[in-house]
Amino acid sequence: MSRLTRDDIIAGAGRRFASHGYHGTSMRDLGDDLGILGSSIYAHVGGKQELLAAVIDRGAAFFEASAMRAQREGRPADETLAELIAGHVDVVLDHRSEARTYLSETQVLDDEDRKRVSEARDRYESVFVDVITRGQAEGIFPGDRDPRLTAIYVLSILNTIDRWFDEGGRVDRHGLAADIFGFVVDGLGC
Amino acid sequence: MSRLTRDDIIAGAGRRFASHGYHGTSMRDLGDDLGILGSSIYAHVGGKQELLAAVIDRGAAFFEASAMRAQREGRPADETLAELIAGHVDVVLDHRSEARTYLSETQVLDDEDRKRVSEARDRYESVFVDVITRGQAEGIFPGDRDPRLTAIYVLSILNTIDRWFDEGGRVDRHGLAADIFGFVVDGLGC
DNA sequence: CCTACCGATCGGTAGG
DNA sequence: CCTACCGATCGGTAGG
Numbered sequence: 001m002s003r004l005t006r007d008d009i010i011a012g013a014g015r016r017f018a019s020h021g022y023h024g025t026s027m028r029d030l031g032d033d034l035g036i037l038g039s040s041i042y043a044h045v046g047g048k049q050e051l052l053a054a055v056i057d058r059g060a061a062f063f064e065a066s067a068m069r070a071q072r073e074g075r076p077a078d079e080t081l082a083e084l085i086a087g088h089v090d091v092v093l094d095h096r097s098e099a100r101t102y103l104s105e106t107q108v109l110d111d112e113d114r115k116r117v118s119e120a121r122d123r124y125e126s127v128f129v130d131v132i133t134r135g136q137a138e139g140i141f142p143g144d145r146d147p148r149l150t151a152i153y154v155l156s157i158l159n160t161i162d163r164w165f166d167e168g169g170r171v172d173r174h175g176l177a178a179d180i181f182g183f184v185v186d187g188l189g190c
Numbered sequence: 191m192s193r194l195t196r197d198d199i200i201a202g203a204g205r206r207f208a209s210h211g212y213h214g215t216s217m218r219d220l221g222d223d224l225g226i227l228g229s230s231i232y233a234h235v236g237g238k239q240e241l242l243a244a245v246i247d248r249g250a251a252f253f254e255a256s257a258m259r260a261q262r263e264g265r266p267a268d269e270t271l272a273e274l275i276a277g278h279v280d281v282v283l284d285h286r287s288e289a290r291t292y293l294s295e296t297q298v299l300d301d302e303d304r305k306r307v308s309e310a311r312d313r314y315e316s317v318f319v320d321v322i323t324r325g326q327a328e329g330i331f332p333g334d335r336d337p338r339l340t341a342i343y344v345l346s347i348l349n350t351i352d353r354w355f356d357e358g359g360r361v362d363r364h365g366l367a368a369d370i371f372g373f374v375v376d377g378l379g380c
Numbered sequence: 381c382c383t384a385c386c387g388a389t390c391g392g393t394a395g396g
Numbered sequence: 397c398c399t400a401c402c403g404a405t406c407g408g409t410a411g412g
Contacts, residue, residue, distance in 0.1 A: 003397075023213035024298070027391060039392075040397045048391065108214070132378065141378040146369070149361075152354060153347045153373055160346040171339075179336070183343055187377035188322065188331040217407060229408075230381045238407065
């Protein structure tokens with residue numbers, strides 16, 4: 001049992017914030033999870049709000065990194081969209097706590113942090129909007145659907161996955177990502 | 191300024207629970223919103239948990255009523271699905287507080303209440319699964335997509351609407367419901 | 381619905 | 397990272 005690092009504290013806070021919410025979590029709860037006293041957490045971080053911001057920033061960074069990877073140049077829009085979807089599925093399942101806290105607790109941040117996180121979220125959403133727009137211009141997506149509305153629909157699906165998906169069930173995460181991509185491209189039609 | 195009713199208290203609690211969450215709301219907050227003291231709320235209801243259950247039960251009832259209306263017999267599956275979607279949009283926008291609290295705070299309920307609400311939720315989801323299954327059997331939905339996965343995707347889209355939709359923007363709620371239906375049926379394909 | 385409380389818990393600090 | 401706290405706020409109650 002060596003001493004905890006600041007990263008350990010942030011990881012533990014993420015788990016609690018994701019499952020019980022920021023307001024449903026006390027510093028003593030966090031301490032209990034980590035095997036220390038609530039007051040001992042202040043040796044590692046400035047306070048509860050700082051902990052939340054740290055967790056959420058990590059969540060935002062995972063999504064941003066995934067978008068960067070998917071946006072490699074010279075590929076058709078449908079491939080990029082498929083990789084955006086698969087990457088989002090990976091982030092949500094591999095970094096559940098950070099992703100869920102990022103998706104659900106951003107409103108609790110103070111003005112400055114919330115603004116920064118909202119901008120990151122808007123940038124990420126824009127990547128989806130842009131690839132849909134490009135796919136339509138290139139004729140890969142034959143319809144004339146509104147790209148922003150469609151991007152919101154896709155993200156709504158992706159952002160809820162961790163709430164119901166059972167990894168170990170009949171369909172694995174790659175099958176899930178492929179199924180979502182198929183739904184987005186063809187709906188119930190094919 | 192006449193006296194408040196139990197319904198007033200529940201409505202006020204719904205607004206706060208929807209915007210700040212159950213754990214982010216104190217009885218004094220609720221009192222402030224209603225122009226009374228936090229302790230005065232106990233003249234109308236047994237406690238904070240009872241208030242949450244009352245708000246959530248109202249939310250569940252709106253969705254259930256919408257599903258009943260959409261399920262009138264002798265109609266093709268695509269019409270029923272379109273009405274389910276339009277009804278869900280109406281519930282989410284006409285009863286924002288109750289719907290949002292129902293969708294976001296059910297986990298906070300005690301075991302008995304949470305079980306009852308989860309069952310209501312499963313029944314509602316089944317209505318979507320069944321209409322998709324029927325539409326595929328009737329050939330109205332030509333693909334062979336998994337009905338349960340698809341129902342979850344549709345509900346994920348619908349359950350997020352109140353978070354971003356601007357009533358007064360370029361597209362009204364009927365246009366939104368029609369657009370979602372079109373997306374569900376054809377995806378980016380048409 | 382208010383007055384006047386209650387014990388418990390909250391986020392956080394000083395000093396080691 | 398613990399000991400020993402602090403003032404503030406929490407959900408809730410007795411009595412009117």
